[in-house]
Amino acid sequence: MSVLLVALGGAVGACLRFLADRWVQAQHDTGFPWGTLAVNAAGSLLLGLLTGAALFGMSPPLVRPLIGVGLCGALTTYSTFGYESVKLVTDGARWFAVLNVLGTVLAGLGAGGIGLLLAAAAWS
Template identity: 75%
Template sequence: MTVLLVALGGATGASLRFLTDRWVQARHDTGFPWGTLVVNAVGSLLLGFLAGAALFGAPMPVLQTVLGVGLCGALTTFSTFGYESVRLLTGGARLLGVLNVVGSVLVGLGAGLLGVLLAAGIWH
């Protein structure tokens, strides 16, 4: 049953990633991968919240599995982040490539920390 729940979360996360990326990129006329940054930030926030909930005693193992492993695992995308960063760095947009790498890491860490802090505010 757990595998099916992870698959359901993964299918939902992958679909949301695709739709969100297309929606965000359609609104920005730049070569910067805003869509990937947005889905990675949202996924980091949610995963931080779920991890914080577990850390502060909110037993939600099924939700944490479905949302953390399934949804966040498919919503966030390290491979696309890596590809887009290399594409920018080797395609003559070095500044955008560096901004993507540094910005994505900082935004992801910040969003994850914010998620943990939100959970702490609720359960601690």
């Protein structure tokens, strides 16, 4: 059953990632990968919320494979983040690459922490 939930969540997360990435990127007229940064931060926030809910016993066990592994796993994208960072370097946009790496790491950690704090505020 868990494998099917992961697959279902992954299918939804991958589609959401594609659509959100394209929409966010279309709002910006730069070579900076805003779409990937946005989906990674959003997925980190959602995973922080889910983790907090699980810590406080508010997350049914079947939600974890569906949303935590499937949806968040497919929504966030380390491989695209890595590819885009290397591409920025090879295209001569080294400062954009540095900003992408630092921004993505800080946004992901910050969003995950905010998710945990929101869960603590809601369920503790």
